[in-house]
Amino acid sequence: MPSGRRPTIQDVANHAGVSMATVSNVVNGHAHVRDGTKKRVLEAIDALGYQASRAARSLPAGRTFLLGYCLPDDTSPNAALDVFLHHVVSTAARADLEVLLFTQKDLDKVQPYAEILQRGGADGFVLSGIDYNDTRVDFLEQRGIPFACFGRVADESVISVDVDGAAGIQAAVSHLHSLGHERIAFVGWPEGSATGDDRFDGFSTLAIALGLDPQRVVRTLNDFDLARKLVPALLSDHRPSAVVCVSDTVALGVLAGLRDEGLTPGGQIAVTGFDDVPAASLCAPSLTSLRQPMDRVGALLVERLVARLTGEDAPGSELVEPDLIVRESTIGASEAALADESPPTQEGIL
Amino acid sequence: MPSGRRPTIQDVANHAGVSMATVSNVVNGHAHVRDGTKKRVLEAIDALGYQASRAARSLPAGRTFLLGYCLPDDTSPNAALDVFLHHVVSTAARADLEVLLFTQKDLDKVQPYAEILQRGGADGFVLSGIDYNDTRVDFLEQRGIPFACFGRVADESVISVDVDGAAGIQAAVSHLHSLGHERIAFVGWPEGSATGDDRFDGFSTLAIALGLDPQRVVRTLNDFDLARKLVPALLSDHRPSAVVCVSDTVALGVLAGLRDEGLTPGGQIAVTGFDDVPAASLCAPSLTSLRQPMDRVGALLVERLVARLTGEDAPGSELVEPDLIVRESTIGASEAALADESPPTQEGIL
DNA sequence: ACGGTTTATTGAAGCGTTTCAAGAAACGTT
């Protein structure tokens, strides 16, 4: 019977001829409700277009039906933030949870989480950009707040999903090795980042196993221009036939640097990246890279977090394998074009 | 006096020796509170680390302190989603609002908004990806829900902020014209998208004004490969000396296509894009493009939305100008390098 | 048909705020 106002549980109860408590039981499935009663209640809900108010549910229930996610400040690994968020949000929705977005104001990584908890703002958190000894992990763990990390955490009981960077790099190295490359160099980041070290380990381990020279390593920041300028030094000694890079940004820089040196990447020298940023397919030669399955990571994190919120004990850490996307930078433009049988002209014009 | 539980307004009231109502008044600045009283209350709040529970505030206040944002489904204009969201969230935070993220489940664009409203889930919405006759706009307007649009809306009273695509393209054309280019072609999208039509209008208008040939237009989907394959046709007739593209994706395709034809983009033929996606600076030659000021757009949208929520009447629509970022694709690698005075070797290695 | 059990349903007490009418203080005036 609501006029302009949203229908309340009381309206539904009246409409169905039952008490508020029964409606609540139907909605939340808490107690046994007889089939006939349940049917009438559901019809009333349908007729009135009822949805429980989140605020009103939260108060007595002591939970917010909200998952918090802090937007990372640095734009580095955000390549697929949209895909990640999309899956976080839609997986959460399946468990009747919504996602609360927030940011950090200053350098204190923990402060925004503390603030949200103080105001009873979320039931749990999804963290990304985890590095060694992340302060947020300790903070949340101490307070017993449920959370799930995109990234590696030492404590096995913490929910964490990470992309297997080592395996990814090894897939790239194997790919190159099977193509006949024996002199494979690695361009990495400075030691000290969880992601960078992991990827380097992958190279190092497989290089030794395959009998390659594991010392052929150069390190640089994750910067296009720095990587570009490093190429002469990379080629100076005993020229590699392939370069495996820790990231697409670095790989794209190397690609540019090789061209500066008059070499044809893909043809004369192979290059691989990591992350499969959009630019990897938007350049020529297109870049062979490793796609992080952000969809799976996002969904997995939330599934496990939901399980833990529900009281089930969810498994802790898990690694997901990135997919090797082979493009022109390792197989050459000619071979890449084989898949592509279209006439050369008047194409693409509408 | 709370042991493990979060302090409530009652705890603060006790601690300060006042009533709950007074604490509420201090927190919300609703009534006049004497300075001495206010001071004691603030001290108590500080001592206890009190923050009002969002759920509990919402219930009697009838608002949620939440702004809703629906993640766009298509990944096309999401280039700077992270920057946009960052500013939306932090601007909202300044007004004591948080951001609720959601997605659409099916093709119905309106449904998720309806659902959130039914459950009293948000006080207002930020919309992006607005196109002609967006159903969401009508829906929200009819219900009197406050919202702000990233994109153009016919109704002037609706809050909308958009990037001036026409002005952006004109900046690119002017740039090229001042460089001496007289034969400038435009590669656009098919007619019918608000963004694409706007950008094309910019070209068309200025081309006429400058006495260029405004007919030198080719249209294609926003796809790298299609754009790449369209280059031979683009060059066939009366070869242009510069190509203005409706987007970076198209421009990068054109760049690749030109190289396929044995031409040197930047040197022999200039190219511009639009959006300044990361790839624009991660390729060689780097791409001259137009950066959309997503920071300003996000902040402006939320500022105005907040004003409207507060009862002030905020101005409706506004256009912000994109920034022309000049790179090698229009001025050539040599000139671009002038800014860059570093020795060519051993650079970038750590 | 009747007590004993199990299963459904409900009344009412919160949950932590806001809000507003009403009461208490302070402040000017005379």
Next chain:
DNA sequence: AACGTTTCTTGAAACGCTTCAATAAACCGT
């Protein structure tokens, strides 16, 4: 010092839901 004003402060009623003890209804065996 008493009175009318104005300025502060407060009690208590919502807000819409969950929950749980308590009641009612159905069921079962005899």
